Amino acid sequence: MADPAAIAKMDKIVALCKRRGFIFQSSEIYGGLNGAWDYGPLGVELKRNLKDYWWRCMTQVRDDIVGFDGSILMNAAVWKASGHVDTFSDPLVECLLTKKRYRADQIEPQSGTVYYYKGIKQRKISRLSVGNVETTAFTETAEPVPLPFAVLVPKGKPEASAQKIARQYYISRGIPDSEIISLDLEKTEQVENSTKFNPENGSLLSETKTFNLMFKTYVGAIEDESSVTYLRPETAQAMFVQFKNVLEVSRKKLPFGIAQIGKAFRNEINPRNFTFRSREFEQMEVEFFVKPGTGPEWLEKWKEERLAWYEAIGIPRAKIHVLTVPDKDRAFYSQGTYDLEYEFPFGVQELEGIAHRGEYDLKQHQEHSGKPLEYFDEELKKKYLPEVVEPSAGVDRTVLAVLCEAYAEETVKDEESGKEETRVVLRFVPRLAPIKAGIFPLLKNKPELVAKTKEVLRSLQPLMKVAYDEAGSIGKRYRRIDEEGTPFGITVDFETLEGVKEASTSATGTPIEVGQKETVTLRHRDSMKQERIAIADLPAYLVAKIV
RNA sequence: GCGGGUGUAGUUCAAUGGUAGAACGGUAGCCUUCCAAGCUACACACGAGGGUUCGAUUCCCUCCACCCGCUCCA
Numbered sequence: 200m201a202d203p204a205a206i207a208k209m210d211k212i213v214a215l216c217k218r219r220g221f222i223f224q225s226s227e228i229y230g231g232l233n234g235a236w237d238y239g240p241l242g243v244e245l246k247r248n249l250k251d252y253w254w255r256c257m258t259q260v261r262d263d264i265v266g267f268d269g270s271i272l273m274n275a276a277v278w279k280a281s282g283h284v285d286t287f288s289d290p291l292v293e294c295l296l297t298k299k300r301y302r303a304d305q306i307e308p309q310s311g312t313v314y315y316y317k318g319i320k321q322r323k324i325s326r327l328s329v330g331n332v333e334t335t336a337f338t339e340t341a342e343p344v345p346l347p348f349a350v351l352v353p354k355g356k357p358e359a360s361a362q363k364i365a366r367q368y369y370i371s372r373g374i375p376d377s378e379i380i381s382l383d384l385e386k387t388e389q390v391e392n393s394t395k396f397n398p399e400n401g402s403l404l405s406e407t408k409t410f411n412l413m414f415k416t417y418v419g420a421i422e423d424e425s426s427v428t429y430l431r432p433e434t435a436q437a438m439f440v441q442f443k444n445v446l447e448v449s450r451k452k453l454p455f456g457i458a459q460i461g462k463a464f465r466n467e468i469n470p471r472n473f474t475f476r477s478r479e480f481e482q483m484e485v486e487f488f489v490k491p492g493t494g495p496e497w498l499e500k501w502k503e504e505r506l507a508w509y510e511a512i513g514i515p516r517a518k519i520h521v522l523t524v525p526d527k528d529r530a531f532y533s534q535g536t537y538d539l540e541y542e543f544p545f546g547v548q549e550l551e552g553i554a555h556r557g558e559y560d561l562k563q564h565q566e567h568s569g570k571p572l573e574y575f576d577e578e579l580k581k582k583y584l585p586e587v588v589e590p591s592a593g594v595d596r597t598v599l600a601v602l603c604e605a606y607a608e609e610t611v612k613d614e615e616s617g618k619e620e621t622r623v624v625l626r627f628v629p630r631l632a633p634i635k636a637g638i639f640p641l642l643k644n645k646p647e648l649v650a651k652t653k654e655v656l657r658s659l660q661p662l663m664k665v666a667y668d669e670a671g672s673i674g675k676r677y678r679r680i681d682e683e684g685t686p687f688g689i690t691v692d693f694e695t696l697e698g699v700k701e702a703s704t705s706a707t708g709t710p711i712e713v714g715q716k717e718t719v720t721l722r723h724r725d726s727m728k729q730e731r732i733a734i735a736d737l738p739a740y741l742v743a744k745i746v
Numbered sequence: 747g748c749g750g751g752u753g754u755a756g757u758u759c760a761a762u763g764g765u766a767g768a769a770c771g772g773u774a775g776c777c778u779u780c781c782a783a784g785c786u787a788c789a790c791a792c793g794a795g796g797g798u799u800c801g802a803u804u805c806c807c808u809c810c811a812c813c814c815g816c817u818c819c820a
Contacts (some may be wrong), residue, residue, distance in 0.1 A: 206813075213812090218756055218771080230793055230810045286820045298748045379795055383762075408747090412820075432820085467817050468747070528819055576787085611781080620782075641779060670773090674781035681781090693779065715796095720780070727781065 205544035212544075212606050213473055215623065219683055221245065221602065221633075222474060225531065234470030234478035236595070241683055244633030244664060246481075246598050249512065250460050252630055253483045253592070256508060257458040264456035264485060265449045267439025271462060272418060274389040275428040280567035281560065283429070287462050288411040295348065296368045296402035303407045308392035311353040311401075314361040315388070318345040319369050320380040341380050344369075349403040351396035358384075364401055414464045414478075430464040435589060438486045444570055453574060453585055454497065456487035472545045474595045481594035486560075488574070488585035494555040495535060497588040501553050502537050505590050508575070509539070509550070512597070513628040514604050518542050519550075532559035541600040550600055551592035558584040601631060605684060611727075625684030626725055629745045635663040636687040636741060637680040643669035652691040655719065655734055662738055663745060681724055687741065688722035695719055699731065706732040707740055 216222040224231045238246055258266045262746065276285045277500060281408045290303035320341040348368050350361040362382055370376050372677030397404055414430040417423075431437070438445075438457040445457055470476050489497045509519055524536040535555040540547045561584045565572040573582040605625040629635065632699050638656045640648040648667065659665045666685070668676045677688050694700060698714040705711050706721050711731050721732045721740075 221769060224811075227811090228793095231812080233811070281820095283820070289818080289820085291818090293747075298817090300747065410747090410818085465819085471813095471819095473812090532820090545814095613781085613783095616809080622782090639780095642777095644777075672778060672781080672783065674783080675781090677780080678782045688780095690780065722780080727754095729780070 206425070208606070209473070209544040209603075211608075212322075213624075215606070215682065216242070216602065225562075234467060234476070235618060236477060237476045241633040245601070245627070245631060245684075246594065248631045248633070249598055249601065249628050250481075250483065250594060252512065253461065253508070253738060254458070256511075257456075263451065263454060264458050264487070265445060265451065267438055267441065267445060267457045267459045268461065269431075269434065269441065269459060269489050271431050271464075272416070272428055273437060273440070275430060276567060277436050277440055277564075278413065278429050278432075280563045281439075282563065283413060283432055286531070287413050287432060288409055292404040292407050294397045294400070294402050295403055296364065296371060296397070296400060296417055299397075301397070301404070303394070306394040306404070307398045307403075308394050309351055309353075309398055310391045310393070310395050311356070311389075312361075312390045313349055313351045313390050313393075313396070314365070315347070315349045315356060315385040316365050316384040317347060317385045318343060319382055320344070320372060322378045322380050343383065344374065347385075347502045349396075351390065351393065351401045351403075359470055361401065368402065382701070394479050410466075410468055412465050412467070414466055431462075432465050433463050433591070434459045434461045434482045434484050435486060435560070435591065438484070439564055439587075440568075442486075442488070442561060442564075446574065454487060454489040454493070454574070456485045457481075458485045460484075467710050472543070472548075474599050474630065475543070475545070475548060477595060480596075482591060483594055483597075484589060484591045487588045487590070489581055489588060490576070491558070491586055494557060494586040494588055496535070498535050498555045501588055501590050502539075505539060505551060505553060505592075511628075512601060512631055513626070514541060514600055518604065519548065520547055522549075524552075530554070532556050541596075541603075543600065543603055548596070549593075550596050551590060553588070553590045556587045556589055558586055561585065562589060601627065622681060623677065624681040624724060627684040627686070629686040632745070633664065634666045634680070634683060634685045634691050635745050636665045637685050638665055638667050639673060639676050639688065639690045640669055641673055641690055641692040647696060648691055648693070651695055655689065655691060655737070658734075659738065659741070663741060677722060684724070686724045688720075688724070688742070690720040692720060694731075695734075703731055705736065706730045707736045709733075709736075726727070 219241055221242035222235045223239055225237050226232045254266070257264050279640065291300050292303045292306065293300050321344045323340045323342045324337050341713045346369065348363045348365055352361045365377070365382055366379060369379055383592035395404055396402065413432050415427060416430060417426045418428050419426045436543060438459055461481065462479060463482050464479050467476055467478055470478055487497060487501065494630065506516060506519060510516055518541055520540040522538040522540055524538055529536050533554045534557045537553045538549045539551040539553070542551050561572045565584070574585050575582050605627045607624050607626055609622050609624065610619050636659065638652060638659070640652040642648055656665060656667050673690060680688055696716065698716045699711055699718055700713065702713050703711050711718055717734045718731045719734055720729050723731045
């Protein structure tokens with residue numbers, strides 16, 4: 200799946216993220232923390248731009264969704280009602296022979312004969328020596344090795360098949376096949392419907408261990424069972440729980456939605472793939488409440504809506520795979536789910552799940568809380584529980600996808616020396632770019648250039664994130680902003696002060712005449728093309744590009 | 747959680763049982779009239795903890811983290 204080139208690309212992206220300050224390992228100087236990551240100065244801008252854009256798309260440019268920000272800690276009853284306490288913990292057992300893990304509650308009951316072994320007799324060979332004389336004689340002893348094990352075989356099968364599995368087990372524990380003289384049988388037993396053995400090979404399973412995916416914590420300073428709650432494993436529940444309050448104050452009618460961006464926590468068994476699977480992560484979720492029966496059509500609408508959104512942040516439709524989650528893989532509450540997946544270098548992985556949750560959540564909370572959560576439909580003059588369609592996207596995953604999609608290396612040739620070198624560039628769409636423009640004086644040792652540049656800088660700072668740089672040569676500064684994904688470079692040069700020497704057309708389309716002052720070079724990140732633009736036109740030009 | 751791999755500066759790499767070098771990058775200064783030019787100076791590393799040893803970055807153990815494959819991912 201992940202070929203060496205893809206792994207190499209991922210490694211480069213990880214290195215760039217650190218080098219330029221997008222993403223650092225959490226607690227790095229203490230050796231890190233598995234599944235936790237920090238966003239540096241550029242990373243936080245990128246992430247914030249992404250979230251802001253989502254927020255604007257959901258709550259600003261449409262009028263059927265309102266915003267919300269729920270607390271991370273909630274009454275523990277919420278997690279019982281939602282089903283998380285019961286279903287978000289997995290009882291797992293491990294096959295002692297293969298080390299494979301299984302859900303304890305999904306082991307098929309077995310009947311048959313169990314052979315219990317105390318251990319084995321191991322062959323020990325010692326060389327005989329008489330005085331100083333080496334001989335070729337050996338003594339062989341059978342040494343007992345205690346290591347209990349058991350195998351279940353179906354009725355009618357001989358002990359030999361149990362012995363075969365048991366021998367494999369002892370071999371897997373480091374005892375060479377040739378040294379096993381015999382198995383030390385303790386007893387046999389007939390069992391009915393036992394779930395203590397692996398149906399695939401009859402091997403004994405380990406004791407059940409519970410893996411709770413929710414982070415348990417205590418509210419208040421005293422740690423007793425009555426104060427237990429959990430860090431939320433998803434942001435959704437606060438929106439369901441506050442459905443009535445939000446509906447009341449927003450004076451909305453169905454269909455309408457509640458949008459929230461916030462942290463969520465899952466004690467993932469195995470965090471992997473940089474920030475992709477983290478224990479602390481951020482979600483962007485909409486709970487969209489619709490009239491009964493209209494869930495399926497809204498599910499389709501949301502799928503299209505969200506696909507268009509990913510295109511708007513620079514992820515082409517062709518790179519998004521729409522997975523229609525099959526019935527058997529769907530969560531118990533779901534009546535239909537699409538997963539939107541992106542082609543990461545490490546494989547095709549989920550960015551967003553769009554689920555038709557039916558009335559499940561509101562119903563659960565209504566039952567558990569005893570408070571009515573029904574909606575009164577003025578037209579139909581009746582009360583009912585709305586259905587819910589939930590587009591739930593991972594912020595960190597999307598940031599990572601955006602980084603992977605933006606990362607590019609290209610070979611550029613120096614015109615004078617003919618030397619070829621690699622240019623690394625992050626091709627963010629301007630609306631996501633952490634820094635919108637680099638602002639440079641052509642030379643730093645010319646005070647009048649520097650002064651004018653600072654003027655341009657100050658005029659743009661209230662509108663957008665820009666960065667001033669005067670170090671090194673102009674070319675070096677351009678390359679540096681390429682790596683940071685800054686779409687525009689603005690350079691104040693002598694023509695800014697003295698007037699242009701050659702007539703041209705401005706980036707805004709208006710003509711620039713010879714002698715005209717107050718113009719700057721506008722350099723484009725992706726094409727490396729340069730053109731002139733009047734300083735006065737800069738704010739409007741740039742703002743239009745970054746919205 | 748299992749198996750495999752990796753861990754020396756921000757990055758990419760060296761060397762060594764006697765506490766480490768380079769290149770690029772970074773910072774400062776000089777210089778520089780549009781794509782990583784040049785000169786000078788400076789800063790920055792043996793993942794953590796034990797053990798062996800007179801002495802450990804090097805050998806051994808444990809832990810941590812990252813990568814890969816399984817597994818897991820209501």
